[in-house]
Amino acid sequence: MKRVVAYLLAVLIFITVSGCNKEDEAKEYTFFGLNTVITYKGPAETAKEVESLINDYENLLSVTRNTSDIYKINEESKATVSDVTSSAVNDALNISKITDGAFDFTLYPVSNAWGFTKSEYRVVGKSTLAALLEKTGYENVSLEGNKVSVPQGFMIDLGGIAKGIITDKISSLLTEKKVESALVSLGGNVYTHGKKNGKKWNVAIRNPFEDGNIGTVEVSDMAVITSGGYERNFTIDGKEYHHIIDPATGYPAHSGLSSVTIVSKNATLADGLSTGIFVMGYDKGVKLWQSRDDFDMILVDDDGKVYVTEGISKDFKGKFTKIGK
Ligand code: AMP
Ligand code: MG
Numbered sequence: 001m002k003r004v005v006a007y008l009l010a011v012l013i014f015i016t017v018s019g020c021n022k023e024d025e026a027k028e029y030t031f032f033g034l035n036t037v038i039t040y041k042g043p044a045e046t047a048k049e050v051e052s053l054i055n056d057y058e059n060l061l062s063v064t065r066n067t068s069d070i071y072k073i074n075e076e077s078k079a080t081v082s083d084v085t086s087s088a089v090n091d092a093l094n095i096s097k098i099t100d101g102a103f104d105f106t107l108y109p110v111s112n113a114w115g116f117t118k119s120e121y122r123v124v125g126k127s128t129l130a131a132l133l134e135k136t137g138y139e140n141v142s143l144e145g146n147k148v149s150v151p152q153g154f155m156i157d158l159g160g161i162a163k164g165i166i167t168d169k170i171s172s173l174l175t176e177k178k179v180e181s182a183l184v185s186l187g188g189n190v191y192t193h194g195k196k197n198g199k200k201w202n203v204a205i206r207n208p209f210e211d212g213n214i215g216t217v218e219v220s221d222m223a224v225i226t227s228g229g230y231e232r233n234f235t236i237d238g239k240e241y242h243h244i245i246d247p248a249t250g251y252p253a254h255s256g257l258s259s260v261t262i263v264s265k266n267a268t269l270a271d272g273l274s275t276g277i278f279v280m281g282y283d284k285g286v287k288l289w290q291s292r293d294d295f296d297m298i299l300v301d302d303d304g305k306v307y308v309t310e311g312i313s314k315d316f317k318g319k320f321t322k323i324g325k
Contacts, residue, residue: 019168025109026181034058034163036187046177050170050184057166060084063157064109064117069148073156074108078149086146088158088165095161095272098140099288103276104247106136108155114252116243121234123241129250160227160244164271167191167223171267188298189225190266200315205298206230208259215318217298223267227274228259228300244278255281263312264295273297282307290325299323 029040029047033054040050060082061070069085081089085088092105108117109132115121124132135153142149150156158165163186174193183195183201192201200218207214208228217224223227229242229252260278262270273295277285282299289297289309296311298320306320313322 027185034166034186038187039185040182042179042182042184042193046174046179046182047091049173049177053169053173054166054186057084057162057169061088061157061158061162061165063155065084070156070158073148073150077152077154078147080146080153081148083146086143086148086159089141089143089148089156091165091268091272092156092158092161093138093141093143095276097268099273099276099280100284101247102279102284103139103160103272104136104138104161105156105158106138106141106150107245107247107250108157109153110245110250111157111159111243112155112269113250114241114243114245115234116232121236121241123236123239124250133247133250160275161268161272163187163189164223164225164266165269167225167271168269171221171223187231189271191223192219193221197218204317206259208300209304213318214300214304215298215316215320217261217263217312217317218315219263222263222265223270224261224263225270225274226259226261227265227278229253229278230259244275244281253279255279256302257281257285257299258304259300260285261298262295263297266294269295286323289323299325314319 026041031038031051040047051139059065059067062068065071069079069081072079095103111117113124113128113132139156140151140310141156170184171193181196184191190203191266200220202216202218203224204213204216208230227244231239231245233242242252244253257278260274262274264270296309299307306318307323308316308320309323
């Protein structure tokens, strides 16, 4: 009898231990890539694969690495590129169209002039910007199969969408490897894979004005991607300049929004739209949301007011005003 009790006790302890918060115990892996800190919480066997996937795609899509397809296009105005790059350019063209050109991946000459690409910041004058804008406009990018070409002097930059593209690749990898639960954060842009202990993941949305959050959103199998001027900026003579450029003026975009978070199963779309809607502003952004059913959003305006679209309003914890269809 004693032996039976001891056996039952042992089984009970085993069940308790093995059933307790597996994911809480999942180790977090940190690596550097895409000019930011990347964290991955998931099975140890996949951490290295995720890291090398990011590095491989960065090698193809980076605007500064001289190994990349993008670097080649910018050096030679035309190039035959990998399938990954041609599909990325195709995605960038689509988002540019969807956002009516607010997302424009040909602003590299302008970002360069402001010094965002090398962190050598300066203020750029109106006439210089006008001349540089002559060499921008996504409509000028030609994509035929794997051949990409741009007019002389034009340069492309997938910085506004690359994290999303890579996130979608990570998501496919995790599905392929049958990983049940994982969380990856590319500099605060999060992808939640599966659930955490059977519950949705809780993702914090950063306050664009100071340390801390404006709320949290509960999601599963979703990308949560934020664009905000606070992510990269500099101040000269008391004026702040940030890295998201308004293609109409060449100046940092000031649409009345301080941050735009997109929640979508499609991380590429989420990344492109977060940048595009940051430029478009509230009214146009809401119209775009109303016309589609493949994303939701959390907007913070320049006064700190928070707006959440109805698709995720029940999953958002924090103070907000609901946006309806
Ligand atoms: P994100 O952090 O996704 O909003 O992307 C910002 C990055 O996208 C910048 O660092 C630039 O590389 C690029 N970028 C800046 N302005 C735009 C724009 N209007 N459309 C597309 N990409 C942009
Ligand atoms: Mg983006």
